[in-house]
Amino acid sequence: MNVAEVMTAPPVCVAPDACLDEVVRRMTESAVGSVLVTEDGALRGIVTDRDLAVRGLGGGLGGTARADEVMSPGVVTVGATDDLQSAYRAFRRTGVRRLPVLEADRVVGVLTIDDLFLDVFRRFADLLGPVAWSVLREPPGPPPETGA
Numbered sequence: 001m002n003v004a005e006v007m008t009a010p011p012v013c014v015a016p017d018a019c020l021d022e023v024v025r026r027m028t029e030s031a032v033g034s035v036l037v038t039e040d041g042a043l044r045g046i047v048t049d050r051d052l053a054v055r056g057l058g059g060g061l062g063g064t065a066r067a068d069e070v071m072s073p074g075v076v077t078v079g080a081t082d083d084l085q086s087a088y089r090a091f092r093r094t095g096v097r098r099l100p101v102l103e104a105d106r107v108v109g110v111l112t113i114d115d116l117f118l119d120v121f122r123r124f125a126d127l128l129g130p131v132a133w134s135v136l137r138e139p140p141g142p143p144p145e146t147g148a
Helices: 020-030 049-057 084-094 113-136
Strands: 034-039 042-048 098-103 106-112
Touching: 020 034, 020 049, 034 106, 042 049, 042 098, 042 106, 084 098, 084 113, 106 113
Parallel strands: none
Antiparallel strands: 034 042, 098 106
C-alpha cells in the first residue's frame, strides 16, 4: 500500500504572506491542526496549532502577523507513491505528527498519525468481521427485536 491511498487530500494550504487570522480561520473551517505554507504549489513550510500558540501568540505576535513568521520551514515529507512503511519510519525517526505528501515537488496531500490509526482500525475491522461471524454463527444484521 502506498501513501496516496491513506493520505488526506487535498491539503489545506496558505500563502507565506497569509495573516495568522486567516491561518486560524482555515484550520477551524477544515477542522485540521496544521496548514501547509505553499508558493506556486511548492512547499515552503508548515504552521501547526503549536506554532500558533508558541511562536504566534506566545511570541507576542498578533493576528496580522504573516504565516512565514511562525511556520516551521524544515518540513519532513513523503512521496505519494512511497510505500506506507517508509511513512511509518519517517514518523518514528522524526517524532512529527504530520507529513506533507509530494508528487514531483508539488504538494498533493498530508499524511497524519490519525490517518495511520484509521488505516489500522480498518484492517482490524476487516479481520474481525469474519471471526465474529464464525463465533456468533450468524451473519451481521440489525439486532433482534425484543418484545418489550
